[in-house]
Amino acid sequence: MIDFKELLIRCPRIGSMPTLDLQGKWLDEIGFTVGTSVSISYQDSCLTLCTNPTTTNNFSVLQVISKRVRHRPRTHLIIDYFLLKKYGFKVGDKVGLTLSPNMIQINKINTFTTVA
Helix, strand or coil: CCCEEEEECECCCCCCCCEEEEECHHHHHCCCCCCCEEEEEEECCEEEEECCCCCCCCCEEEECEEEEECCEEEEEEEEEHHHHHHCCCCCCCEEEEEEECCEEEEEECCCCCCCC
């Protein structure tokens, strides 16, 4: 299983809102299956997505969906720009995803920091 991923916050198309689009089989592998509700919390510069919420101070709830990519279903979790902007993320930011069962933690990656 994958433990860490790097992604870029970007605009999918000209004129559309920026998003952080998480997609692929790895979401299923860590418990983010289609139809699962995902709670979001923010603490200490870290955006945390959970399928099994352990706190009551969650900001919002997202839904894991299935989209067709090249005529095949693919698991998607899309975080919109309003949520990202509220917590200081912007277009062009490189983010690191720390993955564990039923949890994804999202942090900004400093361009001068190396991940070991």
